[in-house]
Amino acid sequence: LGEGKAAPLPPAESEFYDVGINTKCNAECPFCYVSATGKGVNYPNICDTWKKWMDTFWEKQDHRVLTTNKPFQIAIGSTGEPTIHPEFCDFLKTVYESGVVPNYTTNGIILSKQTPLAEAILEATRKYVGGVAVSFGNEALREQARQAVVNLINNGNTNVNIHHIISDKESVDEFLAEWLRFEDKILYHVLLPLMPAGRSDSGIE
Numbered sequence: 455l456g457e458g459k460a461a462p463l464p465p466a467e468s469e470f471y472d473v474g475i476n477t478k479c480n481a482e483c484p485f486c487y488v489s490a491t492g493k494g495v496n497y498p499n500i501c502d503t504w505k506k507w508m509d510t511f512w513e514k515q516d517h518r519v520l521t522t523n524k525p526f527q528i529a530i531g532s533t534g535e536p537t538i539h540p541e542f543c544d545f546l547k548t549v550y551e552s553g554v555v556p557n558y559t560t561n562g563i564i565l566s567k568q569t570p571l572a573e574a575i576l577e578a579t580r581k582y583v584g585g586v587a588v589s590f591g592n593e594a595l596r597e598q599a600r601q602a603v604v605n606l607i608n609n610g611n612t613n614v615n616i617h618h619i620i621s622d623k624e625s626v627d628e629f630l631a632e633w634l635r636f637e638d639k640i641l642y643h644v645l646l647p648l649m650p651a652g653r654s655d656s657g658i659e
Contacts, residue, residue, distance in 0.1 A: 467511075467523045468525060469525055469526045469527075470525060470526060470527055470528065470529070471525050471528045471529075472528070472529050472532040473528045473529065473530050473532065474497075474530075474531070474532045474533030474534060475496070475497055475500050475530060475531075475533075475534070475536055475539050475541075475542070475545060476490075476494060476495060476496040476497055476533065476534035476535070476536065476538070476539050477490055477491075477494035477495055477533050477534045478490060478491070478492065478493075478494030478495060478496055478534045478535065478538060478539075479491060479492065479494060479534050479535040479538070479561070480492060480535055480538055480561070480563055480564075481535065481561040481563060481592060481595060482653075483561070483589075483591060483592040483595075483653070484592075484653055484654065485591055485592075485619055485648055485652070485653065485654040486652045486653050486654070487649060487651040487652035487653075487654065488532070488533050488534070488652055489652040489653050490533065490534040490535065494534055496534075496538070496539045496540065496541075497539075500539070500541050500545050501541055501544050501545055501548040504545065504548050504549060504552065505548065505552070508524065508552045508554075511523050511524040513553075522553070524552075524553060524554060525554055526554065526555065527554060527555035527556070527557060527584060528549065528554060528555070528556055528557065529557050529558065529559065529587075530545075530556060530557065530558040530559070531558050531559035531560065532559075535560065535561055535563075536558050536559070536560065537558075537560050537563075537564045537565065537575055538564065542575065542578075543574050543575060543577075543578040546558075546578045546579070546581075546582045546583060547578060547581070547582055549582070550581070550582035550583075555583075555584040556582060556583055556584070557583060557584050557585045557586065557587070558583065558586055558587070559586075559587040559588075559589060559617065560586065560587070560588055560589070560602065561588075561589050561592065561595060561598075561599065562588045562589070562595065562598050562599040562600075562601070562602030562603070563595065563598050563602075565588075565601075565602035565605055565606065566597075566598040566599070566600075566601035566602040566605065572605070576605060576606070576609045579606070579609060579612050580609050580610060580611045580612060581611075583612050584612070584613060585612060585613035585614070585615060585641065586606055586612055586613070586614055586615065587615040587616070587617050587644065588602050588603050588606070588614070588615070588616055588617065589616075589617045589619075590616050590617060590618050590619075590628075590629075590632060591617065591618065591619030591646070599616075600632075600635075603616065603636065603640070607636075607639050613641040613642075614639065614640055614641060615640060615641050615642045615643070615644060616632060616636075616640055616642075616643050616644070617644045617646055618632070618643060618644065618645050618646065619646055619647075619648050620645045620646065620647050620648065620658060621647075621648035621656070621657075621658050621659060622658075622659045625648075629643065629645065
């Protein structure tokens with residue numbers, strides 16, 4: 455392996471996993487690399503499934519030091535919009551109580567509103583979530599995404615990130631404008647190059 459290089463963890467014992475809980479989305483962005491739609495599905499029994507998966511890992515307590523092969527954290531939302539799943543808040547709590555830090559990516563539509571559902575998700579986010587990434591790629595949803603970021607910042611106790619789709623000079627200029635708008639309130643601005651995948655047939659210029 456060479457001096458100073460550690461062996462990689464086996465795939466079944468990774469520190470971090472990308473987790474999909476549905477293939478459904480309420481945005482249907484034209485660049486979506488997984489082509490999620492409103493006709494997708496919410497996977498059933500996600501809390502029970504998570505608990506069963508966690509039972510396959512081991513933990514050992516030794517002089518107040520916990521040793522485990524469980525993941526350290528997960529990102530939720532790789533295959534759809536997680537906030538529309540009816541078990542989403544319960545899932546965040548279940549993951550947190552298993553000793554794993556949940557994070558999620560969202561288009562911000564639900565979190566931009568003042569509704570009981572949005573308040574419930576924000577409350578669960580404040581209690582259980584390490585970080586939230588809001589996608590700014592869809593220009594038609596930009597105002598809702600901005601309001602979701604504001605609501606998450608005001609909600610407190612959670613790191614807020616923004617995902618920007620970079621395709622041309624104009625999109626880079628838009629990223630810079632959002633960077634200046636939110637200043638140091640955003641933990642990370644993540645620049646994602648547009649790729650010809652899913653519903654997108656074009657790439658970064």
